[in-house]
Amino acid sequence: MRLLVIYDIADQRRLYKVARILKDYGERVQQSKFEIEVSVRVFTELRARIVQVIEEAEDGVKYIPLCERCLHKTEIIGLGRYIDPDSEFVVV
DSSP states (O other): OEEEEEEEOSSHHHHHHHHHHHHTTEEEEETTEEEEEOOHHHHHHHHHHHHHHOOTTTOEEEEEEOOHHHHTTOOOOSOSSOOOTTSOOOOO
């Protein structure tokens, strides 16, 4: 199953933890958005890991299924990939 995962996390420490978890499963496509492709079993594992981190009264995580037909209709204007600031880079 292919999913778009979007999140809004109130606490910066929890935000970083959620982002690190999602990096284990997919690719960051925008600041708080990941595309992941996982089996149902792995998705269940992913959700369980995130539930352990977030505060449901303050944070939100949304899992949006992406069907094959929808993937082919995706339109990207500008950069199609997010450049992750967590990776190393040099400022000149």
